[in-house]
Amino acid sequence: MEIIETPAAMHRWAETARGRGETIAFVPTMGFLHEGHLTLMREGRKRAARLASSLFVNPTQFGPHEDFSRYPRNFDRDCELMRTVPVDVLFAPAAEAMYPPGSQTWVEATEVTQGLCGGHRPGHFRGVTTVVAKLFNIVKPHVALFGEKDFQQLRAIQRMVSDLNFDLEIVPVATVRERDGLAMSSRNAYLSPAERERALALSRALEAAGRSVAEGARNAAQLACAARFVLERTPGVEIEYVEAVDAESLRPIERFDRPVVVAIAARVGATRLIDNMVFTPRG
Amino acid sequence: MEIIETPAAMHRWAETARGRGETIAFVPTMGFLHEGHLTLMREGRKRAARLASSLFVNPTQFGPHEDFSRYPRNFDRDCELMRTVPVDVLFAPAAEAMYPPGSQTWVEATEVTQGLCGGHRPGHFRGVTTVVAKLFNIVKPHVALFGEKDFQQLRAIQRMVSDLNFDLEIVPVATVRERDGLAMSSRNAYLSPAERERALALSRALEAAGRSVAEGARNAAQLACAARFVLERTPGVEIEYVEAVDAESLRPIERFDRPVVVAIAARVGATRLIDNMVFTPRG
Numbered sequence: 001m002e003i004i005e006t007p008a009a010m011h012r013w014a015e016t017a018r019g020r021g022e023t024i025a026f027v028p029t030m031g032f033l034h035e036g037h038l039t040l041m042r043e044g045r046k047r048a049a050r051l052a053s054s055l056f057v058n059p060t061q062f063g064p065h066e067d068f069s070r071y072p073r074n075f076d077r078d079c080e081l082m083r084t085v086p087v088d089v090l091f092a093p094a095a096e097a098m099y100p101p102g103s104q105t106w107v108e109a110t111e112v113t114q115g116l117c118g119g120h121r122p123g124h125f126r127g128v129t130t131v132v133a134k135l136f137n138i139v140k141p142h143v144a145l146f147g148e149k150d151f152q153q154l155r156a157i158q159r160m161v162s163d164l165n166f167d168l169e170i171v172p173v174a175t176v177r178e179r180d181g182l183a184m185s186s187r188n189a190y191l192s193p194a195e196r197e198r199a200l201a202l203s204r205a206l207e208a209a210g211r212s213v214a215e216g217a218r219n220a221a222q223l224a225c226a227a228r229f230v231l232e233r234t235p236g237v238e239i240e241y242v243e244a245v246d247a248e249s250l251r252p253i254e255r256f257d258r259p260v261v262v263a264i265a266a267r268v269g270a271t272r273l274i275d276n277m278v279f280t281p282r283g
Numbered sequence: 284m285e286i287i288e289t290p291a292a293m294h295r296w297a298e299t300a301r302g303r304g305e306t307i308a309f310v311p312t313m314g315f316l317h318e319g320h321l322t323l324m325r326e327g328r329k330r331a332a333r334l335a336s337s338l339f340v341n342p343t344q345f346g347p348h349e350d351f352s353r354y355p356r357n358f359d360r361d362c363e364l365m366r367t368v369p370v371d372v373l374f375a376p377a378a379e380a381m382y383p384p385g386s387q388t389w390v391e392a393t394e395v396t397q398g399l400c401g402g403h404r405p406g407h408f409r410g411v412t413t414v415v416a417k418l419f420n421i422v423k424p425h426v427a428l429f430g431e432k433d434f435q436q437l438r439a440i441q442r443m444v445s446d447l448n449f450d451l452e453i454v455p456v457a458t459v460r461e462r463d464g465l466a467m468s469s470r471n472a473y474l475s476p477a478e479r480e481r482a483l484a485l486s487r488a489l490e491a492a493g494r495s496v497a498e499g500a501r502n503a504a505q506l507a508c509a510a511r512f513v514l515e516r517t518p519g520v521e522i523e524y525v526e527a528v529d530a531e532s533l534r535p536i537e538r539f540d541r542p543v544v545v546a547i548a549a550r551v552g553a554t555r556l557i558d559n560m561v562f563t564p565r566g
Contacts, residue, residue: 011450021302102532104394105412105446111387129388130447137448163388164413165420167294249385 001082002089007098007138010091014052014140023048026141028132031055032072032186033081036176040145041085043173052139053082054091056098061127072189091139098134107133109159112250116152116263117274120240128153129160136161141168149175149183151261151276155250175275177203183275190271194236199268201234202275205242209262213279220244220253223262223279231266240265240272247278256281284365285372290381290421293374297335297423306331309424311415314338315355315469316364319459323428324368326456335422336365337374339381344410355472374422381417390416392442395533399435399546400557403523411436412443419444424451432458432466434544434559438533458558460486466558473554477519482551484517485558488525492545496562503527503536506545506562514549523548523555530561539564 004010017024025044029037045051055078062068075092082090106126112118113125136144146154158170176184181203182196191199205227212226224244231239245252247259256279263276287293300307308327312320328334338361345351358375365373389409396408419427429437441453459467464486465479474482488510495509507527514522528535530542539562546559 007448011448015450018301019304102442103446105390105392105443107388107390107416107447109388133390134446134448137450140450159385160388163386163417164390165290165294165417167298167420167423 001079001087003079004089004091005093005097007093007134010089010138011140013089014138017050018140022050023142024050024052024140026135026139026144027051027053027087028135028144029053029055029078030057030071030186031078032074032189033078034176034184034186034188036147036149036184038081038085039176040147040173041082041087043171044143044145045085047143047145047171048141050088051085052089052091052141053087054093054135054139056091056093056131056135058098058127058131059095060099060130061124063121063123066121067187072186091135098131106130107160107164109156109163112155112159113152115245115250115252116241116243117265118152120265125153125156129156132157133160133164133166136166136168143169143171145171145173147175148172148278149185149275151263151278152250155248181207183273185273187271187273191268195269195271198234198236199271199273201231201237201268202264202266202273205230205264206262206275206277209244210277210279213256213282216282218256220256220260223256223260227262227264231264236268238267240267284362284370286362287372287374288376288380290376290417293372293421294423296372297421300333301423305333306425307333307335307423309335309337309418309422309427310370311337311339311418311427312361313340313354313469314361315357315472316361317459317467317469317471319430319432319467321364321368322459323430323456324365324370326454327426327428328368330426330428330454331424333371334368335372335374335424336370337376337418337422339374339376339414339418341381341410341414342378343382343413344407346404346406349404350470355469374418381414389413390443390447392439392446395438395442396435398528398533398535399524399526400548401435403548408436408439412439415440416443416447416449419449419451426452426454428454428456430458431455431561432468432558434546434561435533438531464490466556468556470554470556474551478552478554481517481519482554482556484514484520484551485547485549485556488513488547489545489558489560492527493560493562496539496565499565501539503539503543506539506543510545510547514547519551521550523550 025048107129209223209227228242247261308331492506492510511525530544
């Protein structure tokens with residue numbers, strides 16, 4: 001696996017591959033890889049001749065009181081895991097290579113980022129779409145893969161790709177879960193064993209929303225209520241939001257007459273976790 | 284000259300050219316071409332195997348009370364002029380092809396757009412950088428050419444290209460002037476003969492700034508004052524701004540110890556005109 005640290009060298013790699021007529025799949029990451037990332041990479045491996053990944057803990061998507069400085073990092077282990085896929089090239093720039101002095105350009109999807117996490121993490125999605133636009137221009141992929149776990153991020157990136165006419169395909173990949181249902185996340189590493197147990201409330205809340213669908217729920221609010229009920233009964237879980245919104249636009253929706261995403265953000269101890277599931281109305 | 288109307292078809296054209304190893308030069312325009320545009324195109328012709336241009340009067344860079352609907356248009360004449368260069372491919376999309384319903388993503392250079400026209404045309408440069416980012420993704424050029432006449436636009440696009448890691452070269456091209464000094468602009472078509480005469484005050488004001496440089500001016504304010512004096516003495520010319528700022532960052536500057544751009548915006552009758560010149564301190 002080749003490791004590249006500068007945008008200019010990555011441009012050369014991409015142009016060489018494209019010049020040979022090779023397609024490029026791309027999986028951007030913030031490292032501390034888990035099975036979710038590896039699933040994205042294996043899927044990317046199948047879809048193109050060359051597989052690129054990136055490892056960059058992007059400072060501009062963290063708020064001033066968020067966990068940027070303590071975000072878990074393990075570069076050597078991440079490289080080992082990528083080699084098992086195998087990833088062909090890893091783009092791993094320093095922060096100064098990505099944001100040299102004078103940097104001032106932002107890319108922002110303004111509507112899809114209004115609610116859910118966007119309402120609680122001001123500037124977060126602006127940081128995400130900006131760094132992903134940069135990475136797309138640097139890596140020049142034909143296809144890029146993103147996990148459904150970060151559902152609002154996926155929708156913001158899909159909007160950006162469509163609105164800015166990037167000539168690439170975004171492939172969403174289903175959330176990978178632990179055997180007991182917990183959605184995989186690098187931030188799960190923060191959880192104590194007791195918190196790890198409580199964190200199951202998120203996936204169980206989503207399962208409860210699913211039962212309300214099976215029982216014939218007709219309004220989005222019924223799905224959200226079913227999920228909220230589970231979370232509120234779990235001590236040590238502090239709800240940030242539980243919402244059932246249009247799965248495309250992420251706008252509030254009343255009637256459950258098209259796909260709805262039930263999205264949750266909650267704190268378990270000091271750790272902020274998110275999870276979601278998409279439900280489609282029955283027949 | 285091939286005429287292409289959709290982003291998807293333009294992607295295919297660009298990929299075909301690039302697949303053959305051909306380089307692409309690109310000159311985006313809003314049409315109603317004059318010698319300034321043609322100079323950009325001839326320069327582009329020299330710099331790449333293939334020359335692409337675009338004609339799109341971009342609604343998002345006009346304010347609600349600006350001249351979008353009456354902006355001068357003459358598609359057939361523009362096509363004829365492009366064929367004389369010759370331009371290989373013209374991208375001429377409808378507004379709905381560029382901004383389909385749901386479009387919501389903006390690209391914004393936040394600092395370089397603060398003063399000058401940015402202070403008087405809120406949202407203008409956000410519209411410019413957004414449409415140019417889209418056009419770069421659609422046309423996939425190796426080199427793109429922009430006139431120095433729209434100096435703040437040039438700086439905003441240079442920042443965007445650098446900040447978002449577009450793999451292309453921006454070539455600035457000197458302002459083309461009429462024999463008597465008036466900077467060429469599609470908006471000159473709005474001027475009555477009497478206004479056309481008064482409009483010379485802009486280039487004469489810049490020449491006066493140049494004389495203050497020749498006479499040993501040490502402060503940026505001296506350049507701006509020399510220009511302002513000429514404009515204020517011309518009846519029928521209403522100054523919007525006259526400023527002498529750092530030619531790179533476009534920030535206010537006190538000492539004239541590095542390149543300074545003197546930039547003017549003024550109304551002549553109902554027509555808003557801009558002009559500028561860059562001055563370098565002597566020895």
